[in-house]
Amino acid sequence: MHRISVAIVDHHPITLEAIVSVIGRNADLELLGTGSAVPDILQLATDCKPDILIVEVGMPGNAFEAITSVVSSVPTVKVVAFTGVVGVATAIRALDAGAVGFVLKAAQSCELIEAIEAVVRGENYITRSFASQVIAGLRDETLRRKAAAIINLTIREEQIVKLLVRGNTNKEIAARLKLSDKTVKHYMTILMQKMNARNRLEVVVAAQKMQDSNFGAHTLN
Structure with missing residues (x-):
């Protein structure tokens, strides 16, 4: 044996x-x-x-x-x-x-x-x-993604995520940040990659868990 x-x-x-x-x-x-x-x-x-x-x-x-x-x-x-x-x-x-x-x-x-x-x-x-x-x-995969995901967000990505959490649509985000719809969609693709999210909802869920501790450094005008 x-x-x-x-x-x-x-x-x-x-x-x-x-x-x-x-x-x-x-x-x-x-x-x-x-x-x-x-x-x-x-x-x-x-x-x-x-x-x-x-x-x-x-x-x-x-x-x-x-x-x-x-x-x-x-x-x-x-x-x-x-x-x-x-x-x-x-x-x-x-x-x-x-x-x-x-x-x-x-x-x-x-x-x-x-x-x-x-x-x-x-x-x-x-x-x-x-x-x-x-x-x-x-x-709790969302919790596991937390550290790696949010630390690399740019100021613009943070702004978009904050608006997502508030329930804004892509069109509303584009209007608020003075961006094209195409640009917002591009940012959404990047955010899903960074957060290992499969869709918009998972990005929002991940962001909500991180918001209190990690967001707030860059405020919206």
């Missing part, structure tokens, strides 16, 4: 030692290597090509970016994020980066093994006590 090969990257020596011990006690698992810093993530994936790479995403540096590099460079390696950071945003960021498992350090050691086995079977795995919160966060 094929043993599941595992590599681990964690900057906490005690945690790393504990995981190594857990792996060592399981006859179905084989430890290929360990690391303690972000650069070790891609290095281990490339050199060892383990079935599973367990990564502490809270270590200094950008572990999320490293996970994305692993997924694109060595797609046979499946990443399980392992962290003490209890936060939906952290979980979503890890999963968006390419991790297919997310396990909290507060979980029992048997749950880490369960995650490894699930991921090898081609499933996704999230710590049971935390799964419902993460799934709810993943479902």
